[in-house]
Amino acid sequence: MWFFKNNKMMKILVTGAAGFIGYHTVRRLGEQGYELVGVDNLNSYYNVKLKYARLQEAGIGMEEIKPNHCIQSKRYPSYRFMQLDVTNKDNLHALFEREKFTHIVHLAAQAGVRYSLENPYAYIDSNIVGFLNVLEACRHNKVDHLVFASSSSVYGANTKTPYKESDRTDSPVSLYAATKKANELMAFTYSKLYGIPSTGIRFFTVYGPWGRPDMAPSLFMSAILEGKPIQVFNHGNMERDFTYIDDIVEGLLKIIPSPPKNEIPYAIYNMGCSSPVKLMDFITTIENITGKKAIKELTDMQPGDVIGTYADTSLLEKNFGYKPSTPLEIGIRKFYEWFVRFYRL
Numbered sequence: 001m002w003f004f005k006n007n008k009m010m011k012i013l014v015t016g017a018a019g020f021i022g023y024h025t026v027r028r029l030g031e032q033g034y035e036l037v038g039v040d041n042l043n044s045y046y047n048v049k050l051k052y053a054r055l056q057e058a059g060i061g062m063e064e065i066k067p068n069h070c071i072q073s074k075r076y077p078s079y080r081f082m083q084l085d086v087t088n089k090d091n092l093h094a095l096f097e098r099e100k101f102t103h104i105v106h107l108a109a110q111a112g113v114r115y116s117l118e119n120p121y122a123y124i125d126s127n128i129v130g131f132l133n134v135l136e137a138c139r140h141n142k143v144d145h146l147v148f149a150s151s152s153s154v155y156g157a158n159t160k161t162p163y164k165e166s167d168r169t170d171s172p173v174s175l176y177a178a179t180k181k182a183n184e185l186m187a188f189t190y191s192k193l194y195g196i197p198s199t200g201i202r203f204f205t206v207y208g209p210w211g212r213p214d215m216a217p218s219l220f221m222s223a224i225l226e227g228k229p230i231q232v233f234n235h236g237n238m239e240r241d242f243t244y245i246d247d248i249v250e251g252l253l254k255i256i257p258s259p260p261k262n263e264i265p266y267a268i269y270n271m272g273c274s275s276p277v278k279l280m281d282f283i284t285t286i287e288n289i290t291g292k293k294a295i296k297e298l299t300d301m302q303p304g305d306v307i308g309t310y311a312d313t314s315l316l317e318k319n320f321g322y323k324p325s326t327p328l329e330i331g332i333r334k335f336y337e338w339f340v341r342f343y344r345l
Contacts, residue, residue, distance in 0.1 A: 010144075010257065012036040013101040015086055015134065016108035020212050021149065021203070023054035024249045025105060030058065030076030032253075037070070037099055040108065041085035045115070045122075046213050053342070054210055055081065086130035093133075096141040103256055106134050106148040109179075112214055113153060113304045116176040127179035135190045143196065145259035147252065150184055150200040152241070152272065152309045153177035161276075162312035165202070165268050174304035184268060191266035197259030201252070204272025204311045208245030208331060209338035216240075217332070220286055220294070221339050229295040230283070236298060238279040239308035241272040244331035247324030254320045272311025273324045285328055289336050 012029060016022040017038025026038050038058075042051055042065070052062045059075025065083050068091055073079040086092055086108050110116075110126035131148070138146050155163045156172040172178040187198040207217040223230045251271050260267040277285075283294050301307075313323040 010034060010102050011100065012103045012105060012256065013095075013099070014038045014105045014107065016040055016106075016149075017058075017081060018042060018051040018055050019107060019111075020054075020210055021206060021245065021248060022107045023058060023210055024208075024245050025107065025252055026058055026076075026079060028249050028253060030073065030079040033078050035078045036080075037095070037101070038079065038081045039084040039086070039095070040081075041087075042083055045110065045112065050210070050213065057210075086133055087125050089133045089136070093137050093140070096137040100141070102144045104134065104138060104143055104146045104148075105252065105256060106131070106146065109149060111176075111212065113174045113176045114302060115214075116174050116179075117304055120175050123175050123179050127176075128182055131183050131186060135186060135196070138196050139190060139194045145256065146187065146196055146198045147256055148183060148187060148198065148200050150202045150268065151177065151180040152202050152204040152270070152311065153306070154181045154184065154202060155309070156306065161308065161310040162274065163202075163270060163310060164312040165270055165315055173306060176304070188264070188266050192264045195265060197265035199255055199260060199266075200268045201255070202268065202270045202272075202311075203248060204241040204243050204270065204309055206243050206245055206248050208335050210342075211245070211335065216282075217242075217335060218339070220283060221290070221336065222343070224286055224290055224292050224294045225340070227292070227295070229297045232279065232283070232296045232298050233305060234299075234301040234307065236278075236280045236283075236296075237307070238305075239276040239310070240279070240282070241274065241276045241309045241311050242282065242328055242331070243271065243273045243311075243324050244326035244334075247271075247273070247326050251316065251320070251322055251324065254322055258320070269316045269319075270311040270313050271316060271324060272309070272313060273326070273328075274311050274313050275328075276308055276310045277328055282328070285332050286336070289329070289333050
């Protein structure tokens with residue numbers, strides 16, 4: 001089934017489709033019948049079994065997956081998946097030319113702040129070269145809207161909160177953050193030079209079912225349930241604007257069909273809950289929901305980390321009448337219920 005926007009057909013590409021946000025985005029788009037193709041390189045940054053399990057939930061069988069081979073979903077008739085790496089320019093351009101996408105949701109990236117200290121080249125390859133390939137593919141295959149994932153990490157060493165899109169973002173404290181800021185600048189340049197309508201989304205600490213195992217919610221949940229110690233950085237003196245995954249996808253679905261109408265068709269939005277939570281309170285919430293106490297190991301601040309994040313979402317509210325709103329207790333309970341089922345704890 002094709003979906004229409006302003007009497008024009010929409011056909012959507014989702015990169016990073018086996019990732020955390022990518023999977024949930026594909027699921028919602030598939031449920032609504034949008035014509036879409038998902039791609040992912042299925043790298044081993046974290047346990048690839050989780051990625052295959054997400055694909056299975058979306059109707060893509062592991063045994064069917066072959067590089068650069070399109071697979072029809074058994075769950076969503078309008079969804080197809082291909083194992084493809086966006087750093088491969090030729091394969092990506094061939095896909096664009098063949099499929100004639102109207103909308104791109106670019107979520108593929110090398111994630112993780114601390115890992116960028118250990119393996120910087122992975123971030124340049126995926127987040128810079130890969131994003132350039134996407135921009136070039138959009139340039140040579142006219143698209144109606146490119147939506148791409150940025151990050152709250154671009155605010156870096158800023159101390160003024162809440163973070164507003166107009167704040168300076170020229171002091172990143174990790175290479176990961178620097179690559180995300182570079183993505184914003186690259187997209188702006190292509191919007192200005194070639195008229196590509198582009199919207200970047202600065203995500204704030206996304207959590208929920210099917211979440212990444214390297215992030216604090218999963219690390220804390222696993223350790224607490226198994227009675228193992230957790231590392232609490234900066235002795236717990238940190239805050240995060242935790243944002244539930246369903247709220248993120250709801251925001252994306254509002255933005256995807258609505259390209260910027262400015263003279264330079266480019267926009268940036270914060271997407272967070274606007275309700276920062278102290279790290280110790282976050283741990284307490286998990287303790288209350290699981291009925292187990294955490295064994296805390298208080299440690300110093302880690303390189304590349306920031307003390308707190310806090311999203312100002314007034315621009316998102318003004319332009320789309322929307323802001324994430326799922327309370328932490330509800331989101332963590334849903335995450336816990338999925339976690340014990342999936343990991344059989």
